[in-house]
Amino acid sequence: MSAENTTTAWAGVANGKPLTKMELTLKQWDDDSVNLDVTHCGICGSDVHTLDEGWGPTDFPCVVGHEIAGVVTKVGKNVTNVKVGDRAGVGAQSGACHKCEMCLDGQENVCQGGIVYTYSSKWPSGDKSLGGYADKWRGDYRFVFKIPDNITNEIAATFFCAGITTFAPLSRANIIPGKSVVGIMGIGGLGHFGVQFAKGMGAKVVAISQSERKRDVAKELGCDDYINAQNKEDMEKHDSTLTHILCTGNGPDFQWRTYFALMKPNGHFINVSAPDWDFPGMNAFDLLSKQIHISGSGIGAPKEMEKMLQFAADKNIKPWIQKYKMDDVNQAIKDFRAGKPRFRYVLVN
Ligand SMILES: [Zn+2]
Ligand SMILES: [Zn+2]
Known part of the structure; x- marks a missing residue:
């Protein structure tokens, strides 16, 4: 496991190249920060599309993965929604301005003042956002969600984007x-x-x-x-x-x-x-x-994330997943490209 402020990640290094395992520095710690040990991360089409630069140039090295489930290992002073030891997850959004009309209305997923995406994005500090193909994640508590007791992390992961x-x-x-x-x-x-x-x-x-x-x-x-x-x-x-x-x-x-x-x-x-x-x-x-x-519609707001997790817990909604070891991520992506998932792949640390 990597040191406190770094993560061991499988990063995209260039278009068309396999992901490479490397140490990268997490965003600066602040009072809003949460550290997660990543236990699982789903593979989303967006991950592969970003690695392929399908929507535009990618700032490599890039750690994709925005269906993250893990365990909270550290929380900043302002964090109210999760505590150390909680199982929690993160989706495609890791930050918002919290000041614009949309944010103030609880629609942070359409924030007009600066969304931080979980990867291929930058924090206000200038640090690159790093996704979940990694052993650790660090980000803002307002986009970290406690996983209900009756949903395991492997089942929970893909709810955070596809769900x-x-x-x-x-x-x-x-x-x-x-x-x-x-x-x-x-x-x-x-x-x-x-x-x-x-x-x-x-x-x-x-x-x-x-x-x-x-x-x-x-x-x-x-x-x-x-x-x-x-x-x-x-x-x-x-x-x-x-x-x-x-x-x-x-x-x-x-x-x-x-x-x-x-x-x-x-x-x-x-x-x-x-x-x-x-x-x-x-x-x-x-x-x-x-x-x-x-x-x-794109992703969803934090309050909708909470509503979804409760709904899934109540109605026993379960994605169909196939698991790969995190270290087999390149094989998983190869199979993903071949259209094999029925219906979602989950990487396991
Ligand atoms: Zn996605
Ligand atoms: Zn905003």
Whole structure:
């Protein structure tokens, strides 16, 4: 284990190069700081995308990983929500300004004064933020969340990005038990959480995919029905039936019209996917004739994180995970790239 102010991390060193184990210095300690011994870290598509510089240049060395679960080892004077020995986790956001209108309203995930992301970002001190492919993490207590007693760390880890990304928008979407019909586009790491949360909220849930490949697994996850968007019969059967679509993934050939056709009037199309290409244009009549609402959502606010963890604990929501040793991270990433996760990989220290 590394010394007090350093972490032993698996860092990206250059685009296309394997991750390399190295010692890096943690951010400066302050009264808001929490130290975690990382026990688990999920692998998110964002990690791989950042290492590949898919959204823009990456400042290497870069320690990715923002589905962190661990044990608190030290807390600063201002820390009120966790204590030494608590099991706790961290998601994609590690800091905010705490002064802007959004922060003051408890929507720190859309802070306008300076978000610190868990990696590929800088603290106000100028220190680089370092993610969870490491033995230690240090950051702001306001983005550290206690893990409920009935959720283990290995299960908890992936809630902190994939979980909150799908839970937060669904929890804001006025889902009515027994009445709402939620389509989940993309049955993968995010989508498999979306299915479980929407079911937990009492909706009827329909998986939407582009082939027959996920039909069986969608059923296993608890979906009530399945739409292969390439299948005319499926599209006709579900025409104008969905109150919500949660888009967790789509392809560059994505067409709005296909999905608007599935929606009931006044339906909500909620996008949480983050592709590196632009969405196509849409026909204005397709949008207005059904009074479709389109919205986006990114991660979630701290209060939503707490709500999600409680919801998951109460409803026994469980991600499907496969574990890799932290030291096997390069193999895990290789398998991730090959599209093998069913549905989330978790690195274990
Ligand atoms: Zn993520
Ligand atoms: Zn702010």
